[in-house]
Amino acid sequence: xxxxxxxxxxxxxxxxxxxxxxxxxxxxxxxxxxxxxxxxxxxxxxxxxxxxxxxxxxxxxxxxxxxxxxxxxxxxxxxxxxxxxxxxxxxxxxxxxxxxxxxxxxxxxxxxxxxxxxxxxxxxxxxxxxxxxxxxxxxxxxxxxxxxxxxxxxxxxxxxxxxxxxxxxxxxxxxxxxxxxxxxxxxxxxxxxxxxxxxxxxxxxxxxxxxxxxxxxxxxxxxxxxxxxxxxxxxxxxxxxxxxxxxxxxxxxxxxxxxxx
Amino acid sequence: xxxxxxxxxxxxxxxxxxxxxxxxxxxxxxxxxxxxxxxxxxxxxxxxxxxxxxxxxxxxxxxxxxxxxxxxxxxxxxxxxxxxxxxxxxxxxxxxxxxxxxxxxxxxxxxxxxxxxxxxxxxxxxxxxxxxxxxxxxxxxxxxxxxxxxxxxxxxxxxxxxxxxxxxxxxxxxxxxxxxxxxxxxxxxxxxxxxxxxxxxxxxxxxxxxxxxxxxxxxxxxxxxxxxxxxxxxxxxxxxxxxxxxxxxxxxxxxxxxxxxxxxxxxxxxxxxxxxxxxxxxxxxxxxxxxxxxxxxxxxxxxxxxxxxxxxxxxxxxxxxxxxxxxxxxxxxxxxxxxxxxxxxxxxxxxxxxxxxxxxxxxxxxxxxxxxxxx
Numbered sequence: 001x002x003x004x005x006x007x008x009x010x011x012x013x014x015x016x017x018x019x020x021x022x023x024x025x026x027x028x029x030x031x032x033x034x035x036x037x038x039x040x041x042x043x044x045x046x047x048x049x050x051x052x053x054x055x056x057x058x059x060x061x062x063x064x065x066x067x068x069x070x071x072x073x074x075x076x077x078x079x080x081x082x083x084x085x086x087x088x089x090x091x092x093x094x095x096x097x098x099x100x101x102x103x104x105x106x107x108x109x110x111x112x113x114x115x116x117x118x119x120x121x122x123x124x125x126x127x128x129x130x131x132x133x134x135x136x137x138x139x140x141x142x143x144x145x146x147x148x149x150x151x152x153x154x155x156x157x158x159x160x161x162x163x164x165x166x167x168x169x170x171x172x173x174x175x176x177x178x179x180x181x182x183x184x185x186x187x188x189x190x191x192x193x194x195x196x197x198x199x200x201x202x203x204x205x206x207x208x209x210x211x212x213x214x215x216x217x218x219x220x221x222x223x224x225x226x227x228x229x230x231x232x233x234x235x236x237x238x239x240x241x242x243x244x245x246x247x248x249x250x251x252x253x254x255x256x257x258x259x260x261x
Numbered sequence: 262x263x264x265x266x267x268x269x270x271x272x273x274x275x276x277x278x279x280x281x282x283x284x285x286x287x288x289x290x291x292x293x294x295x296x297x298x299x300x301x302x303x304x305x306x307x308x309x310x311x312x313x314x315x316x317x318x319x320x321x322x323x324x325x326x327x328x329x330x331x332x333x334x335x336x337x338x339x340x341x342x343x344x345x346x347x348x349x350x351x352x353x354x355x356x357x358x359x360x361x362x363x364x365x366x367x368x369x370x371x372x373x374x375x376x377x378x379x380x381x382x383x384x385x386x387x388x389x390x391x392x393x394x395x396x397x398x399x400x401x402x403x404x405x406x407x408x409x410x411x412x413x414x415x416x417x418x419x420x421x422x423x424x425x426x427x428x429x430x431x432x433x434x435x436x437x438x439x440x441x442x443x444x445x446x447x448x449x450x451x452x453x454x455x456x457x458x459x460x461x462x463x464x465x466x467x468x469x470x471x472x473x474x475x476x477x478x479x480x481x482x483x484x485x486x487x488x489x490x491x492x493x494x495x496x497x498x499x500x501x502x503x504x505x506x507x508x509x510x511x512x513x514x515x516x517x518x519x520x521x522x523x524x525x526x527x528x529x530x531x532x533x534x535x536x537x538x539x540x541x542x543x544x545x546x547x548x549x550x551x552x553x554x555x556x557x558x559x560x561x562x563x564x565x566x567x568x569x570x571x572x573x574x575x576x577x578x579x580x581x582x583x584x585x586x587x588x589x590x591x592x593x594x595x596x597x598x599x600x601x602x603x604x605x606x607x608x609x610x611x612x613x614x615x616x617x618x619x620x621x622x623x624x625x626x627x628x629x630x631x632x633x634x635x636x
Binding site: 051054056074075076077078079080082083084086089090092093094095096098099100102103104106107109112114115120123124127136137139159 | 289513520524
């Protein structure tokens with residue numbers, strides 16, 4: 001349908017916040033069905049890039065989704081093509097899993113209207129798919145970290161958007177739950193033809209799951225390519241000021257920190 | 262308390278699993294349950310009938326009910342009340358009860374709305390300084406009016422609620438700006454501390470105005486402590502248009518408040534304009550508060566007591582909280598007013614004193630739970 005257009009195109013994307021320049025002209029292209037991971041040291045501008053892609057922070061330069069200028073899209077229209085899970089979402093007290101996931105239907109519910117049976121069907125399907133059906137009546141603060149992350153993901157999936165932006169989706173999870181959530185994202189991506197853009201702290205995990213890795217440092221893209229091309233000892237030494245050994249495996253480069261000799 | 266709650270909740274709870282068992286695929290989103298709407302309407306009706314029946318002269322409740330039905334167009338019934346009793350009912354008690362329903366409904370609604378807008382369980386028209394702002398507005402009008410002579414009153418019947426609204430809006434903006442500039446920790450108490458500072462400042466300005474005009478002190482003071490209706494139907498008519506606007510705007514946006522509860526970034530990602538929604542709702546809540554304050558003075562804590570009780574009993578969604586707060590707030594204030602009228606008869610206790618007696622301990626309770634749950 002929208003095959004000729006990449007899902008995300010940014011050209012010279014520049015963001016200034018609080019007097020400082022966070023992004024200095026970022027060029028990024030993400031094609032349909034790709035999983036692209038943005039990596040980079042703290043303060044590189046990874047989260048800001050995600051926000052700028054969705055038009056949530058004021059930016060100059062080109063930012064388009066499916067070939068359309070994101071800043072000219074209406075809020076609701078945009079919410080139907082891109083769903084985002086922020087780094088640590090607010091957990092509203094007293095709200096059940098069902099009601100929280102139903103909020104994902106907001107862009108489809110008429111202004112001043114209420115959710116329809118079709119909206120409930122979408123939510124039921126998402127809950128079943130993410131094995132949350134039995135949690136539907138549970139209140140959010142009673143869930144564990146892994147369960148919560150699945151609930152956030154469920155809310156984003158209920159938006160039925162073809163582009164999924166995840167800001168550090170696994171930073172609060174232990175390694176088992178990290179794998180569980182990322183495997184789930186990967187399966188959903190294949191099943192539903194989603195495009196995924198994530199920021200990632202853990203370089204080995206980023207290399208294992210992403211098709212392509214973009215290294216951001218000081219608000220600029222300094223490297224972009226397949227995981228073995230970007231995640232190298234010298235790149236990490238230069239941009240993270242870290243001493244690591246990179247071991248190539250069939251699942252991608254494995255990053256092992258080493259102590260000072 | 263717990264035993265009482267269990268009895269109230271029993272029919273609702275025992276009914277739910279049955280329905281779920283009959284249809285395991287059934288998902289029940291948070292909507293206003295008809296049962297609760299019924300309970301709310303019943304509370305309003307009972308409070309209204311009790312409120313008009315009791316007082317220094319008690320009227321038989323059945324006759325009151327008949328007389329009220331008789332007021333409806335197209336109904337013609339004979340209640341057996343004497344002419345004097347009818348006048349007492351229709352000219353004195355009824356407007357007072359209707360005003361109580363309106364003011365109580367507005368204050369509770371405004372409280373629930375502020376809690377959603379600021380994502381703060383402690384938000385309340387009084388703690389945010391909104392009521393103090395409205396109070397300053399009204400005081401200014403009263404003193405200016407006295408200075409200008411009686412003609413100004415006749416020329417500007419709507420000046421009081423408008424001045425109250427200007428005061429209310431100014432106060433809420435001041436509180437919000439102060440809280441977001443001053444406190445970086447974004448904890449619920451920062452906003453309330455800012456509200457306390459704004460309240461203190463505005464109250465000082467109000468006292469200053471009051472002291473300059475010794476004759477006005479009595480009038481202002483009796484109004485300040487909170488009272489329901491000394492002016493009969495005139496006050497009801499004065500507050501009604503503002504009440505209608507407030508209620509319509511808020512009820513139309515009640516789902517948006519649920520969306521706002523997930524945070525601004527997420528709400529924007531879901532297609533809402535969080536800032537604009539917040540402005541519209543804060544303005545509506547301030548308008549409602551201003552209207553209530555301009556006719557009935559400072560009646561505190563309703564915005565805390567009622568929405569939190571509703572949340573506890575009927576569910577956390579704003580689609581439930583807002584309409585039910587309105588109904589229960591109205592009923593609650595009418596019954597509180599009854600207590601204020603009769604507890605120390607023949608004199609009346611200012612109603613604001615009664616709500617504060619009930620509300621202050623309740624506030625401490627909410628504060629404790631919200632710190633424990635880090636709401």
